[in-house]
Amino acid sequence: MQLSSPRLRATLLAAASLTLVAAVLPPPTPLGIGDPLFPELGNPGYDVLSYDLSFDYKDNLSPLDAVTVIDARALERLERINLDFTHGKVASAEVNGEPARFESVAEDLVLTPARPVADNMPLHITIRHTSDPRGRGDGGWVPTADGLAMANQADAAHRVFPCNDHPADKAFFTFRITAPAGLTAVANGESVVPAVRLGPTTTWTYRTRHPMATELAQVSVGRSEVVHGTGPHGLPLRDVVPAQDRRRLDPWLKKTAGHIEWMEERVGRYPFENYGVLIARATTGFELETQTLSLFESNLFAGDGYPDWYVESVMVHELAHQWFGDSVTPRTWSDLWLNEGHATWYEALYADGLGKYSLERRMREAYQRSDQWRAAGGPPAAPKAAAPGQKIGLFRPVVYDGSALILYALRQEIGTEAFERIERRWVAENRDGIAGTADFVRLASQEAGRDLAAFLEPWLYGATTPPMPGHPEWSGKASSGKAAADGSAR
Structure with a gap:
């Protein structure tokens, strides 16, 4: 048959090239950067510059259709590219505009490009996949009473989207979230274009102005109300709360500006483009410092069992992380x-x-x-x-x-x-x-x-605690008093 279409000819040649490359390369293996605690997380050979993530939300029991676009730079010659990704199905992958072979090995997604990528060359990766919120209780998507939120710390971002899932490789993020009418989608950073309504769905777009670790990514979809305010030196404040709880939560939201001012007096200017709290009707067992939009369980603010001073100090804990851990x-x-x-x-x-x-x-x-x-x-x-x-x-x-x-x-x-x-x-x-x-x-x-x-x-x-300067009377013998904080605030 005569190949009359240049595009068809190029596609078939690329597919043939992938078959030939796969025939001479050894079987793919999972890689990591050798972190002592998570040795198989992160991937050598490239530096991610940005992620562009698109999610199509239907309900919190259905996999989301997703597209992950990664711009990176090769740090060495790459015949294969390992990404961290699991708990989703991959439909297709491209590297620098050409189809790439893809295989899953352990918790890695291994791409074989049509031709090796040279050292110091750009990498443009596009992966069409699903992102499944079901069946995991150890991070990633968190089902809420009316939608989803995200809790990726420490090693769960790759259960949501393909990535280089280690905080040592920070990147800029763009989020495009499509959800049914009546729901509101939010993400880290700031809204860069107005929400677009198309038939029964609306699409929101957010972008970070500062690089971010994958474990700090946040996307929330639900029946939420977005509350805007102003903090010190004109800092935009953006809180996201269940719409039905807005009035009850408002006194807590008004405390954030004072908390930021208190922190700035001690460590300097707040480091990001905006800040706010995301209060979710979910049970996580922790609060989380997702960048610019800290995640909190709604029960923390219910007034049952937690004194006001404790709730405020937990709010300050997550705010302090914006400097220490996020920036x-x-x-x-x-x-x-x-x-x-x-x-x-x-x-x-x-x-x-x-x-x-x-x-x-x-x-x-x-x-x-x-x-x-x-x-x-x-x-x-x-x-x-x-x-x-x-x-x-x-x-x-x-x-x-x-x-x-x-x-x-x-x-x-x-x-x-x-x-x-x-x-x-x-x-x-x-x-x-x-x-x-x-x-x-x-x-x-x-x-x-x-x-x-x-x-x-x-x-x-040290295996044991050294003497405390200025307190020779302190001993390591535990008393029967109240234990210190148990680490429920991350």
Whole structure:
């Protein structure tokens, strides 16, 4: 048969090329970047620059039709491209405009392009797939009473969309969400075009102005009301709440501007384009610092069992993460103490300022339990890995109050003024970047005017808790009093 169509001819030639390439390459294997706690997450060989994600929502029991477009740059010659992706079906894949072979191996989606991608060359990847909200209880899509929300921390983004699922590879995000009329869709960042109504559906588009880790992505669909306000220095505030709960929740929403002002006084300007809380009718067991739009369970604000000062301090915890964990993301997951220790520190400092739970008391109680926490989960900067075949429980008390205790010890050792300089400089110099424990020790040493490695390393890596400067009377024997925070706020 004569091939009269150039496009058809090109398609058939590309398919033939893929068959020939596949015949000479070894079978695909899952890859990772070697994170000590999640060794198979992340992928070598490329740097993601941006994600463009499209989701078509029907209901919270049906897979979403989705398209993931990734722009990246090759860091080496690539005959294959590994992405993290599972719990969805792939319909097609393209690399640089040409069809690519795709195979699933463990939790990797492995693409074989029509021709190898040269070092330092652009990568434009398009994957048409489904994203399934059903049957998982360990992150990714979270069903709510009226739709869906997202909770990807630490290793669940790849259960929603193909990605390089490690915080060391941050990228810009665009979200395009289509949902039935009567529902509202929101995502990280800001709305870049007005919502478009087409027949029985509406499409919303959002884009981040700052790079973001995959674990911080947020998409919510539901019968929601979006409440707009203004924070310090004109910062846009955007809260998303169940429409039926708007009036009841309004007093809580009005507290956010004051919380931001309080944080800015201590660590400097808020680092992103906007901020708000996403309150969902869902049971997660935690709150989550998704970038610019922190996720909260509605029950936290129900007025049953939680005093107001505690709710406010949890709100400050997730807000503090926008600096510590979101703007400055961990180099490896073993550096998680920098996220949670700092967020817990400012949570505790805020509660202390309200006169409800003194910082010194909380740190003393944490000190009493610190050896137990270290024995159970490892020291703050070297968490124990999961047992073979088991999933790691990363969010342990040692990375919350056990890590805030390190910051308290540091302040005791070098004084309040030097400590506050470290905090401001840490978020300013690492804004929109990644940083780890060694970076923090080096910066702290510079601000203190002396090498702090010998002081900090036992606190960071020791099996037992060192003596607390200024408190020789503190002991590691736990009292029968109230336990410190259990880590329900991530």
